[in-house]
Amino acid sequence: MAQTGAMAATGSRLSQLECRACGTSLSADQIRTVCPACAGPLFATYDLAHWSARTWRQTLVQRPATLWRYRELLPVQDDRSIVTLGEGFSPVIDLGAVPDADGLEVWLKDDGLLPTGSFKIRGMSVAVSRARELGVRRFFVPSAGNAGVALAACAARAGATARIYLPTGTPAAMESACRLYGADVVREGPTIREAGIAARTAEATTGALDMSTLREPFRAEGKKTMGLEIWEEMAPDHLPDAILYPTGGGTGIVGMFRAFRQLIELGLLDRMPRLYSVQPRGCAPIVRALDEGEARARPWDDAHTVAPGLLVPAPFGSERILEAVRESRGGGVAVSDASIRVAVHDLAQRHGVSASPEGAATYAALSSLAANGAIRTGERVLLYNTGSGIPFLNAPP
Ligand SMILES: Cc1ncc(COP(=O)(O)O)c(C=O)c1O
Ligand SMILES: [Zn+2]
Structure with missing residues (x-):
């Protein structure tokens, strides 16, 4: 999935990242995790002024039935960055x-x-696509299972590496699925809380991006x-x-x-x-x-x-x-x-x-x-x- 040729713009209206807890605004064109001022979650904002939402609504039905049909309201800028397994439009x-x-x-x-x-594939395909667009090639996540499997599959497709930290009680089938996609798996702690603490300590200097819930935008x-x-x-x-x-x-x-x-x-x-x-x-x-x-x-x-x-x-x-x-x-x-x-x-x-x-x-x-x-x-x-x-x-x- 090498990026070749000219950029094919998605039309994304992404504008900034904001912290709803302290009001900090940040540019959205570099990798960020939590708010640098208060360590709260960051959220994307979109420039929706002068945009004809009604016209957009009418074009949707002509697009493929995947979640990428909403690309204007998603953060990825270049079509070639999109890592997808065709997710979206569940019955x-x-x-x-x-x-x-x-x-x-x-x-x-x-x-x-x-x-x-x-449903974890929805968040992972979008977050891995955007991170890949910004140059990330290594990921980790503490997970109860499904998020890990979704990240492992997306990382495989993106040519990136993933390490998944699963609590000890996670079903064996989830661990096997992560490994099948080529991810490393670490079993750690009774709940995702302890798995997350261990993961962030172990990964502090690896350069891998933390994909923990709401710790990336x-x-x-x-x-x-x-x-x-x-x-x-x-x-x-x-x-x-x-x-x-x-x-x-x-x-x-x-x-x-x-x-x-x-x-x-x-x-x-x-x-x-x-x-x-x-x-x-x-x-x-x-x-x-x-x-x-x-x-x-x-x-x-x-x-x-x-x-x-x-x-x-x-x-x-x-x-x-x-x-x-x-x-x-x-x-x-x-x-x-x-x-x-x-x-x-x-x-x-x-x-x-x-x-x-x-x-x-x-x-x-x-x-x-x-x-x-x-x-x-x-x-x-x-x-x-x-x-x-x-x-x-x-x-x-
Ligand atoms: C099947 C399933 N449902 C729900 C959840 C909880 O999801 P959320 O983080 O969106 O609250 C998870 C998280 O692991 C899950 O795997
Ligand atoms: Zn903040």
Whole structure:
């Protein structure tokens, strides 16, 4: 994938990077990780003045059905930098009748069917493409599994190296997949928190780029495409009233929120779906912070759950996750591991869906949100299945 010939501009409207915590603005044309002033997450901004969003909207349908059709709202400048496996446009299906959710219209978007088996490919393909464009050839990431597999595949395709730090309990299938793509794997610590600390220490002088959740600005841009697809596939007539999303490190929910806000600013969307953060009872720092009215989440002690991607006791970007949930007028819901196991089973046997335990947590959350009136009769709900159930077949949750 050597870059030859003249640049083929993507038309990206990327303008700057900004820190929402302290207001620092930085140029977006060099590699950055966190805010140099306050160490918070950096986010991309786009120059959308004098840009005809309505014309853009009409051209989308003529483009290939991958997330790269949204390239003007993504950071990559040159088409030749794009590292892609054809990700995006996962199916959206009507689940039909769901017990305990009478009167609700329940849909499911299935990112378990994307390349590498999860939504993580969205963020990694965009972040690796942009990093490659800026000259990066070495990456590392602490991961519960799926992000590591996605990075390993993208790095292989980009001719770059990747080292993946997995907590000790990560399913063996995830480690095998990382190795198959040629990545190095290090097993470290009980949760991604300890794996991340070990990774950042070990990699401090290697020159590899840290791809940890929200510690580089562009994975969240790739995740934005979940919201852009929901809008394109479902708005205006079928736009969900509520989206249930399994929340670990939070790039997914923050990315979707950014998408809907950008679409509203552009005049292409008139309302924001309510975003609900679903977490397991054994590790629910975001749900607790919502209940307690806190602006940021406190670390969760003795975290445990059958859903590895939700075993994130101290989400780095918690302020932004809480902002997304509150500003969208959604909420938080904690579910038991037992209910997650039942949901994996029910999604497979009632609906034919192979869900990861993380994605199945959203199905488990439906009954309590329906029972406590957070979601009302007649409303349309979208469950986000973030990953495939296949890596768990030999080691059920
Ligand atoms: C299948 C799955 N769902 C959800 C999550 C949590 O994702 P986020 O960081 O977007 O909150 C992960 C993270 O590893 C995951 O692998
Ligand atoms: Zn800052």
